[in-house]
Amino acid sequence: MESERSPARPVGRGAKVRAAVHAAALAELVDKGYAALTVEAVAQRAGVHKTTVYRRWGDRDALIGDALAGHMALDIPSPDTGAVETDLRALARALVKSLTSPTGQAILAAMSTGAARLPELAAARHHVFQDRFARAAPVITRAVERGELPVGTDPVALLQTLAAPVYLRLLLTGDPVDEATADQAARVALAAALAGAFVPVLEEEGSGGRR
Structure with missing residues (x-):
């Protein structure tokens, strides 16, 4: 041989x-x-x-997990256009572009099938999302500082809402995913943020304690 x-x-x-x-x-x-x-x-x-x-x-699974985490952590930029509306639209469009590319499709398949239950891939998936939220959080923080969003807006909750429609279409409904999808997701997330949906509700203290 x-x-x-x-x-x-x-x-x-x-x-x-x-x-x-x-x-x-x-x-x-x-x-x-x-x-x-x-x-x-x-x-x-x-x-x-x-x-x-x-x-x-x-082993193979540790390698794939590391490769997925490394790629996806760098694949979505953190825009700074000076306005939250255009920042969110840029984030959503970058996410759509990433996930609909051949590499993005392969990564989604690996992370959403039975293989995703493997510890290495589950850890990679967790790392990917945590890293993405951490990288994009300054977009929300800057918007709050500029007075565009309510004080106390939770960056992660807003970003989850921004990404959710994209993942829903790709993983569940099979509906088309394009820039129009991204723009609609950005408008919905912004409207919810402006309404205060991502500001944590603090428990009030009454005379008898918390209520």
Whole structure:
């Protein structure tokens, strides 16, 4: 049997290896899907030996989880247009563009099927959403500081409302998802925010205690 060939073009070490392997893992996910993806194929595409991948990530699922988290954390920008209306529209359009791309579709499939129950992918999904909310939160904070949104507006609650219609269409209803979808989601989220829907309701203290 022919021995395994070493990569002809090594990509180096450290950050370069991580970036190359991440890119290869995402490409394999798009081409073959989660079930058929193998460490060997990722290593060959990345130009590294498979032992390099195993040594750094341990197994296939840990590698995929890390690649998904790394990609999605950087795929959505944090706009600063100077107005909350245009910021929210930019966020929603970027989300739609990301999730409807071939890579985004492959990632959604991996994170919403049975594979998503695996600890590594569940952790990656949690990290992805936490990171996205943290990166976008300054958009809401700046809007509050400019007086465009009520004081106390919860950034995460607003951003969840912004993203929800997009994920609903992609994962449940199958309705078309485009820039019009993004713009409508931004208008709904903004209207709810202006109405104070994302300002936590504080419990009032009466003479007999909290009520």
